Ligand SMILES: [Ca+2]
Ligand SMILES: [Ca+2]
C-alpha cells in the first residue's frame with residue numbers, strides 16, 4: 001500500500017509540473033483565451049462573430065499553423081491586452097508561410113490591441129485581399145498601442161500591398177507608442193493610412209521598414225487626413241516613387257484632405273528615387289516642428305530631395321515651419337527638391353535649412369545637434385534653433401516635443417517663450433515636473449503647494465500667467481505620474 005501511495009503522489013507532481021496544454025482553435029470564437037490554455041493554435045481561420053467579444057489574456061501565445069487570419073467582424077470586439085512583463089505573442093509556426101494577421105472590418109471601436117508582439121503576418125494574393133499585414137482596420141477605430149510589430153509583409157506582383165505593420169482604411173485608429181520594425185510592403189512598410197479618416201500615429205518608433213512602391217516608414221493615401229506626431233522614423237527605405245521616411249499623397253485639391261506631420265524625428269531614411277525623408281505628391285501637408293536630417297535620395301528623373309521632395313502644380317503646396325533640414329544628401333536638392341516639370345512649389349518658414357531656402361524667418365546655420373553621430377539630435381546649448389521658430393506659433397492642446405516635454409519654452413532665458421526649430425524644445429520639461437527630475441510626483445506637488453498664492457516670479461506657475469493657483473494644480477495633477485518609473 002505504502003509504495004503505491006508514493007507513486008500516486010509522484011504522478012500528481014509530475015503532471016502538475018508539466019502543463020503540456022495547448023488549444024486548437026478555428027471558426028467562430030468568443031469569450032476568453034486564457035493563459036492556462038495557452039498556446040492557442042490557429043488550425044483554420046478564426047472569426048469573432050458580429051456583436052461578440054474575444055478577450056486574450058496577458059502572456060497567451062497564439063500560433064498559426066497555416067496562413068490563417070483572426071477576423072474581428074462587424075460590431076465585434078477584440079481585447080488583446082498584454083502587459084509590459086507579459087506581452088501576448090501572435091506568430092506563425094512556419095515563418096515562410098506566415099499567417100494572415102488581425103483583420104478588423106467594422107469592428108467595435110472599443111477594441112484594443114496592446115502589449116502584443118505580432119510577427120510573420122503576410123498579405124498575399126490579389127487586390128484587395130493583399131492589403132495589410134499584422135493589423136488591418138477598415139471602417140473602425142481601435143486602439144493599437146505598445147505593440148511590437150515586426151517581420152510582417154504585404155506584397156503582390158501588382159504592388160497592391162499596404163502597411164505591413166498597420167493599415168487603416170476609413171479609420172480614426174489610435175496608433176500609439178508601438179515599435180514597428182523590419183516590415184515590408186508595397187506602400188507603407190510600417191504604417192499605411194488609406195481612404196477617409198484621421199488616424200493618429202503618435203509616439204511610435206518606426207525603423208528599418210521597406211516599401212517597394214513608396215513610403216518606407218509611412219504611406220498616406222489621397223482621401224486621408226492622418227496626424228503623424230512625435231514619432232522616431234529612422235532607417236526606412238523606399239523604392240518605386242520614393243519617400244524613404246514618409247510618402248504623402250493626401251489631396252487637398254480633390255478631397256480637401258491633408259496630413260499633419262509634427263514634432264517627429266525623421267533621420268537616416270533613404271530611397272533610390274525621390275524624397276529621402278519625405279515625398280509630398282500633390283500634397284498640402286502641414287509639416288511643423290520636425291527634425292529632418294541625414295536622409296538620402298537618389299538622382300535622375302522624378303528623383304532627388306534628400307530631405308523633402310515635392311511634386312505639385314505650384315499651388316496647394318506643403319507648408320513647412322519650425323523645422324530643421326540638415327545633413328540630408330542627394331545630387332538633386334540635398335535638403336529640398338521641387339519637381340520642375342510640373343512647376344512645383346513649397347512654403348518654408350522659420351526653419352533651419354542647410355544652404356538656405358527663401359522664406360520668412362529661415363536660417364542657414366549649423367543646428368549644433370548634441371551628438372548626431374550617435375543619433376542624439378537634441379539641440380545643444382548654443383544652437384541657433386533655440387527660440388527662433390515662428391514667434392506667433394501656438395501649440396495644439398497637449399502638443400509636446402519629441403521628449404514629451406512642453407512644446408514652447410523660453411530656452412534662451414530672455415523671459416520670452418518662443419518655439420524652437422526641430423523636434424526638440426531645448427531646456428523644456430514635462431508639464432508639472434517642477435523639480436525637473438523627469439517625473440511628476442509628490443515632490444513637485446510639494447513645491448507647488450509651498451508656492452500657493454504667489455503672484456510674481458512664481459516657481460509653481462505652470463500655465464505662465466504669473467501666479468500659482470488652482471489652474472496650475474490642475475496641470476500638475478493632469479500629468480501626475482508622467483515619466484515616473
Ligand atoms: Ca523655445
Ligand atoms: Ca526666449
Ligand SMILES: [Ca+2]
Nearest residue numbers: 403405424425
Ligand atoms: Ca526636449
Ligand SMILES: [Ca+2]
Nearest residue numbers: 461463465467
Ligand atoms: Ca499660474
